Amino acid sequence: MEMKDLIQIEIPKLALFVPELIVLITGFVLFSLDLIYKRLSHTLAISISVIGYTLALLYLIFNFDLRGETFYGLYVRDSFSSLLQVFMILLTIILLAFTLQYQRFKRSLYGEFYYLLAFSLLGGMVLASSYNLLLIYIALEAVSVSFYILTALQRGDFTSKEGAFKYLILGGLAIALASYGAVFLYIYAGSFDLRHVLHFNAPDKSFLILGLVFFLFGLAIKIGVVPFHFWLPDAYQGAPTPITAYMSSVGKIAFFAPVLRVMPLVQESFHNTWVLAVGTLAVITFLYGNFVALVQKDVKRMLAYSSIAHSGYILAGVSVASAIGLKAVIYFLLAYSIMGMLGFLVLAVLERSGNWENKLEDFDGLKHSQGFMAWVFAIALLSLLGVPPTVGFLAKALVFMSLAYGKLWWIGILMIVGIGVSTGYYLRLIVLMFMKEGERRAIANPTGFEKASMVLMAASLLILGILPMLLWNYISPTSEMLFRR
Amino acid sequence: MELVPAVFPFIPLSIVLPLLGMVLIVFLEEKFAKWIALVFSGAVFVLSLVSLLYFDFSQAQKVQFYQSITLIKELNLSLSFGADGLSYLMYILTTLVSFVAICWSIRDHQINHRLKEYYAWFLLTESALVGVFTSWDMLVFYVFYELTLVPMFFVIGIWGYKLRLYSAYKFFVYIFVSSLFLLLGIVSIAVEHYRQFGKFSFSYFDLLQNQYGLAFGLFLFLLFFIAFAVKTPIVPFHTWLPDAHGEAPTAGSVVLAAILLKMGTYALLRFNIGLFPKIAVFLMPVLVLWGIASIIFASWFTISQSNVKRFVAYSSVSHMGFVVAGMFLLNKEGLRASIMEMFAHGLTSASLFMMAGFIYNRLHSFNMQALRGSIRFMPVFAVLTAITGFSSMGLPGGSSFWGKFLTIMGAKEYTLQLALLVLAGAFFSVLYMLYLLKTLYLDVKEEGRLVHFTDVRGFKLVAFLLVVVPMLMVGLLPFLFFAFFDAHIDFLLAMISKSLEGGLWK
Numbered sequence: 001m002e003m004k005d006l007i008q009i010e011i012p013k014l015a016l017f018v019p020e021l022i023v024l025i026t027g028f029v030l031f032s033l034d035l036i037y038k039r040l041s042h043t044l045a046i047s048i049s050v051i052g053y054t055l056a057l058l059y060l061i062f063n064f065d066l067r068g069e070t071f072y073g074l075y076v077r078d079s080f081s082s083l084l085q086v087f088m089i090l091l092t093i094i095l096l097a098f099t100l101q102y103q104r105f106k107r108s109l110y111g112e113f114y115y116l117l118a119f120s121l122l123g124g125m126v127l128a129s130s131y132n133l134l135l136i137y138i139a140l141e142a143v144s145v146s147f148y149i150l151t152a153l154q155r156g157d158f159t160s161k162e163g164a165f166k167y168l169i170l171g172g173l174a175i176a177l178a179s180y181g182a183v184f185l186y187i188y189a190g191s192f193d194l195r196h197v198l199h200f201n202a203p204d205k206s207f208l209i210l211g212l213v214f215f216l217f218g219l220a221i222k223i224g225v226v227p228f229h230f231w232l233p234d235a236y237q238g239a240p241t242p243i244t245a246y247m248s249s250v251g252k253i254a255f256f257a258p259v260l261r262v263m264p265l266v267q268e269s270f271h272n273t274w275v276l277a278v279g280t281l282a283v284i285t286f287l288y289g290n291f292v293a294l295v296q297k298d299v300k301r302m303l304a305y306s307s308i309a310h311s312g313y314i315l316a317g318v319s320v321a322s323a324i325g326l327k328a329v330i331y332f333l334l335a336y337s338i339m340g341m342l343g344f345l346v347l348a349v350l351e352r353s354g355n356w357e358n359k360l361e362d363f364d365g366l367k368h369s370q371g372f373m374a375w376v377f378a379i380a381l382l383s384l385l386g387v388p389p390t391v392g393f394l395a396k397a398l399v400f401m402s403l404a405y406g407k408l409w410w411i412g413i414l415m416i417v418g419i420g421v422s423t424g425y426y427l428r429l430i431v432l433m434f435m436k437e438g439e440r441r442a443i444a445n446p447t448g449f450e451k452a453s454m455v456l457m458a459a460s461l462l463i464l465g466i467l468p469m470l471l472w473n474y475i476s477p478t479s480e481m482l483f484r485r
Numbered sequence: 486m487e488l489v490p491a492v493f494p495f496i497p498l499s500i501v502l503p504l505l506g507m508v509l510i511v512f513l514e515e516k517f518a519k520w521i522a523l524v525f526s527g528a529v530f531v532l533s534l535v536s537l538l539y540f541d542f543s544q545a546q547k548v549q550f551y552q553s554i555t556l557i558k559e560l561n562l563s564l565s566f567g568a569d570g571l572s573y574l575m576y577i578l579t580t581l582v583s584f585v586a587i588c589w590s591i592r593d594h595q596i597n598h599r600l601k602e603y604y605a606w607f608l609l610t611e612s613a614l615v616g617v618f619t620s621w622d623m624l625v626f627y628v629f630y631e632l633t634l635v636p637m638f639f640v641i642g643i644w645g646y647k648l649r650l651y652s653a654y655k656f657f658v659y660i661f662v663s664s665l666f667l668l669l670g671i672v673s674i675a676v677e678h679y680r681q682f683g684k685f686s687f688s689y690f691d692l693l694q695n696q697y698g699l700a701f702g703l704f705l706f707l708l709f710f711i712a713f714a715v716k717t718p719i720v721p722f723h724t725w726l727p728d729a730h731g732e733a734p735t736a737g738s739v740v741l742a743a744i745l746l747k748m749g750t751y752a753l754l755r756f757n758i759g760l761f762p763k764i765a766v767f768l769m770p771v772l773v774l775w776g777i778a779s780i781i782f783a784s785w786f787t788i789s790q791s792n793v794k795r796f797v798a799y800s801s802v803s804h805m806g807f808v809v810a811g812m813f814l815l816n817k818e819g820l821r822a823s824i825m826e827m828f829a830h831g832l833t834s835a836s837l838f839m840m841a842g843f844i845y846n847r848l849h850s851f852n853m854q855a856l857r858g859s860i861r862f863m864p865v866f867a868v869l870t871a872i873t874g875f876s877s878m879g880l881p882g883g884s885s886f887w888g889k890f891l892t893i894m895g896a897k898e899y900t901l902q903l904a905l906l907v908l909a910g911a912f913f914s915v916l917y918m919l920y921l922l923k924t925l926y927l928d929v930k931e932e933g934r935l936v937h938f939t940d941v942r943g944f945k946l947v948a949f950l951l952v953v954v955p956m957l958m959v960g961l962l963p964f965l966f967f968a969f970f971d972a973h974i975d976f977l978l979a980m981i982s983k984s985l986e987g988g989l990w991k
Contacts, residue, residue, distance in 0.1 A: 385661075396668075400668055416662065431654065
């Protein structure tokens with residue numbers, strides 16, 4: 001082989017990563033503005049962010065069929081990455097509608113919030129579009145470091161610091177594990193490319209298994225799978241609520257993306273191990289999440305545990321390493337990103353009511369004082385519970401379907417138990433809101449933007465549930481494509 | 486099953502109209518709410534009656550008014566609506582009882598706050614119920630099946646009596662969790678269709694072709710059965726029912742007892758027997774005896790109640806026992822009995838709950854002791870109650886007579902002992918109803934407790950008449966109703982015997 005072939009110079013295909021570039025530039029603009037101006041106007045920061053993200057989003061939507069690889073295969077743009085990125089950017093834009101009022105009320109979002117948001121979004125977008133372990137590692141760091149700081153933004157609040165600190169330590173461990181795993185995978189196959197690693201067929205597979213276990217454990221900590229979840233409730237509770245919403249939606253999509261890229265590559269030789277290992281983790285996760293959520297008195301913490309439980313349901317679909325499982329999982333992930341985010345955003349608005357501490361009793365008679373919020377929250381909760389015709393129901397039905405496809409009846413039955421337990425706490429909130437009388441307090445008065453965003457999200461929960469093909473028609477070819485790799 | 490396309494979209498219209506009414510109620514003022522609800526549910530009822538003219542009774546085994554829109558082609562998930570004789574009967578029962586419930590609510594003193602929500606929930610229930618009985622896509626069926634839960638949960642929890650929150654919780658949790666088994670069952674047979682025929686399908690007609698082995702079939706049968714046994718309910722699973730029915734407002738109890746319970750029995754007949762005929766035959770003795778045990782236990786529970794609403798609720802459980810026992814006899818008489826009893830019980834239970842609600846409005850008590858002899862001051866009401874009571878008891882000429890009589894006939898086709906066992910169940914169910922009638926009519930009112938009773942009139946009288954007249958029709962002209970479902974029964978029996986060719990297990 002000649003030297004010329006070894007060192008092929010590839011010109012980066014700019015068109016493939018324009019959205020990332022836009023987000024990166026937006027982030028740097030915000031960063032420099034924050035450096036220059038002592039008190040950066042929040043309206044300005046929000047406008048710049050929204051403009052930047054909208055441009056990226058429009059580019060993505062108009063070039064949705066863009067495919068290709070660049071940077072020597074480090075960076076992949078396919079329908080999977082485009083789909084997830086569209087959702088991530090969209091949800092980030094929606095989130096920005098809520099930050100201004102939250103800042104006015106709590107004074108806990110500073111200039112760094114906006115560029116950290118941009119950088120974590122960038123990290124998430126890269127996570128969704130790479131097979132390369134090194135790039136995944138860097139993107140993981142980008143997302144995580146932003147999240148540590150974002151969690152700690154509630155200055156002067158003890159729980160915020162506690163959450164951020166726990167997140168930092170466990171997150172650091174996760175990163176270490178993931179990089180360790182990446183090294184093992186490199187030893188095994190001599191490549192950092194996951195496609196290459198998982199298709200590589202060496203007689204001795206011990207390094208492959210070891211590497212995958214470490215790598216996935218790292219991701220599992222980030223996602224909040226149960227034996228590694230301890231940071232999650234504290235971080236979610238401590239973080240400013242819009243950031244919790246962000247972590248539970250965009251963060252979840254970002255951290256699940258590499259797992260979903262690995263899932264179709266699972267080989268025949270360790271398929272059963274995969275099913276057993278991931279299935280067991282899934283069962284532990286949703287059972288634990290649901291049982292612990294049941295006894296929470298703080299609604300934000302309860303939703304955090306419900307987020308853990310939902311990771312469990314997603315993992316249950318992941319354990320069925322087949323195309324139908326992947327379809328179910330992508331559907332579930334995107335559905336959860338909407339409903340989870342809506343749940344936390346409603347809290348973010350409600351926190352502006354007088355005397356509000358996110359306690360269960362604060363929700364007494366919410367229907368009478370703040371009817372609009374109560375209805376939106378009820379739709380989010382019903383969707384989280386999986387009552388038809390919301391999108392949450394269809395997502396769960398698809399996971400059940402993939403479990404039936406994989407003949408994993410034990411996970412199916414245990415999932416019924418998990419969902420059954422979850423009925424208790426979702427329903428309790430609805431009962432409190434609609435069937436109890438509450439004390440009188442100052443009401444939150446959502447702004448027009450906030451109202452519009454909430455209506456949009458609640459409506460999309462119903463619409464995607466009634467007309468599933470709107471999402472399915474994108475998901476189905478995507479997962480087939482990932483399986484052909 | 487053959488399909489007859491719709492000439493006019495009766496069924497989709499019956500689903501959409503109440504939703505339209507719901508939207509109007511939400512956006513218009515509160516004072517219009519009850520009238521909008523009345524008009525829209527009345528319109529749907531009229532629509533269902535008009536559709537009678539277009540229903541071809543000579544081909545009642547075919548699915549008529551069939552319309553279908555594909556949602557996801559890959560999974561064969563579609564919105565497909567249509568009605569064969571059985572569905573059609575249930576569809577008419579639904580529109581009738583929903584209309585009755587709204588008629589009743591208009592003059593119900595219990596319903597005096599949050600009217601917009603109340604009527605909106607009722608219209609949503611009606612829409613979902615029509616969907617349950619007429620959809621032929623299993624997942625869509627499940628969506629409607631679950632959708633009935635939410636409005637009823639709110640109705641019980643907001644407008645119910647003292648223990649309403651507890652009852653609403655219990656109702657929702659029991660039904661929701663048990664339905665999850667159904668969901669697992671539905672997706673499993675859709676996947677099984679893929680294994681056998683190479684494509685996923687949720688269409689009932691496709692799923693009829695699936696074949697199952699004993700163990701797997703039994704497992705799937707149980708997944709379906711758990712959900713429907715709780716919904717029906719059969720005795721050890723019935724504990725949610727007295728609470729939910731007892732604490733719901735009158736109209737809520739009417740809809741719950743008259744239609745929501747029928748969802749369970751309808752689905753047992755349609756899915757458990759239709760999709761798993763072999764397993765149904767295999768489990769027949771157990772299920773029949775279970776049904777009979779359910780009748781007897783529920784009758785005993787009934788007699789011991791002191792709250793008249795819980796009394797009526799428990800009597801529903803015992804009636805459902807007849808439906809289940811009759812159904813799993815798997816012969817013509819048994820199936821006829823079962824479907825007749827479903828329809829008849831829909832009418833009698835609606836009437837009995839209205840009776841309880843009516844007396845409560847006068848006396849502000851559900852206590853049996855307080856009701857003693859109270860009825861004698863209201864002649865019209867007394868007559869209506871008497872007709873209902875004797876119909877429910879199964880007196881010849883009463884609507885429940887056919888259910889009970891045909892169950893006994895069906896049982897006698899197997900052995901005389903079984904027939905006697907059913908007869909024993911029928912005996913107990915007569916006992917509690919006689920006890921209720923005795924309390925109402927024959928006991929003497931205590932001195933000093935005499936209040937002025939106004940007789941039933943206006944909307945409430947209309948509501949009563951709307952169920953009492955069909956009740957008499959069922960009792961006196963049963964052949965009118967056999968015309969709806971006899972063809973379906975023949976079809977079902979043919980399918981069962983076809984599935985048994987070559988022995989129960991090859």
